Amino acid sequence: MPTELEYRIALTQVPQIGCVAAKTLLQHFGNATDIFKAKKSMLSAIDGIGTVRAESIKQYTDFELCSSEVAFIEKHHIQPLCLLDEAYPKRLLNCYDSPTMLYYKGEANLNQSRIVSIIGTRKNSDYGKHCVQELMESLAAHEVLIVSGLAFGIDTLAHRDALKHKLPTVAVLAHGLQTIYPAENKKLAKQMLEEGGGILTEFMSGTGPDKHNFPTRNRIVAGMADATIVVETDVKGGSMITAELANNYNRDVLAYPGKITDSRSRGCNHLIKTNKAALITSGQDVLEMMNWLPQEKKAPAQRSLFIELSADERILYDLLQPSPLHIDEINLRSQLSASAVATALLTLELQGVVASLPGKMYKLL
Incomplete structure (x- = not known):
């Protein structure tokens, strides 16, 4: 009799069952065995x-x-x-195509309160190197x-400089954990x-770094940050795919002009020009x-009493009482649909109850 883990892995191997269908099934039954x-x-x-x-x-x-x-x-x-x-x-749970299974080796917290993905060309310039270092x-x-x-170029620089500055860093791979690609890394x-740090993949052992695996991998890079x-980056390539995915997942996209x-800058300039990325020139801009x-801590102002809040608005109001929350956390903890959350937040903003902050954060006024 297969174990629950074996059934979970099996679900990723069933023909016709992709990530969306698997997510539907797991949410319905609560486990893979059933x-x-x-x-x-x-x-x-x-x-x-x-x-x-x-x-x-x-x-x-x-x-x-x-x-x-x-066994592996x-x-x-x-x-x-x-x-x-x-x-x-x-953060991946709010992506419609969340990977059913991930295979992780490492100690870094994949749910750390602050996560950024850094992407770019495999053939960086000195300018790109300077940007990553700063x-x-x-x-x-x-x-x-x-x-x-973990690719050559910007990826490698990001991992190395993160280690240099004692920052935890995770590589998302486009193959199984039986190997590392490129071998030089x-x-x-x-x-x-x-x-x-850590290494993470959704691919089973034995899976090689095939070309079609990289766009699939990129959605994890975009979705977990x-x-x-x-x-x-140029206007075509994996980095542009990842940036598009991040926008589709309602994540912030930032780019150096x-x-x-x-x-090597045409892609970044295009993202900024088309309002698909915010222009940054330093790490301070990111922060x-x-x-x-x-x-700065301020003396808490007494909030007015609101009598006519809808049930959904009251749920969000109560969630935001202790501290500001990211939109993903609001969606998860409210247990409301994404559309219901968006509607309630908009209404609360118009009423002057809630304010939106950079980074898709929301706080009570």
Whole structure:
């Protein structure tokens, strides 16, 4: 009889069952075991599943593969994270295509209060190198988790400079944890693990760094951070895909401008020009835009009593009483739909009850 973990892994291998369908099923049943034990008629009746997917689940039998993966996980001290788990990166839960399973090795907190992803070209200039170095110097004192993809260029600089300034850093990989790609960064990955960072992937062991895996990986880089910072990139490539994903996930995107004659800055300039990224010139800009600088404590003003708050507005009002919250945290803790939260927040803003802050934070006035 397969274990719950083996059933969770199996769910990622069933044909016709992608991340969206798997998320629907896990939210419906509360565990993976009951999904595979459910009758076909029960599965097909779930919205978004239907008879084809239900049949695919009932026909899946390759649990030996899942058992082998569990053996690999245990041998290499890997932490499997299902979207039902407490340690799963909660920011990803608000992405419609949250990975069903993640495989994590390391000690960094994937739910740290401040997380930025740093992306850019594999062929950076000295200007890009300077931007990353200055950025890390600015973030060093603010307990920020640095996420990148361990690629050559900007990714490597981000990880190395994070380590230099004692910042935890996590690499999101486009392959299984049986290897490190590129091989030249094996030593860097080892150092990250030794110094409290981590390596993360949604791919099972044995999966190679195939080209089509990288755009899939990029959605994790975009979705698990509060902001994505683009240092240097041309108008086409993985960094632009990641920036687009971050915008679609309602994350902040920040970009360093560059010379109009430099192909390595064309992508950043385009993002800024089309209002898909905020222009930054320093790490201080990031801290200010994300509202991560220490705030002066003021004597609390007595709030007026509001009599005519709707039920949804009252839920958000009570949530925001202790301290400002990020939009993702509001969505998670309110247990309201995203549209209901947006409507209630807008109404509260118009009434002068709530104010929006940089970094998609909200506070009571």
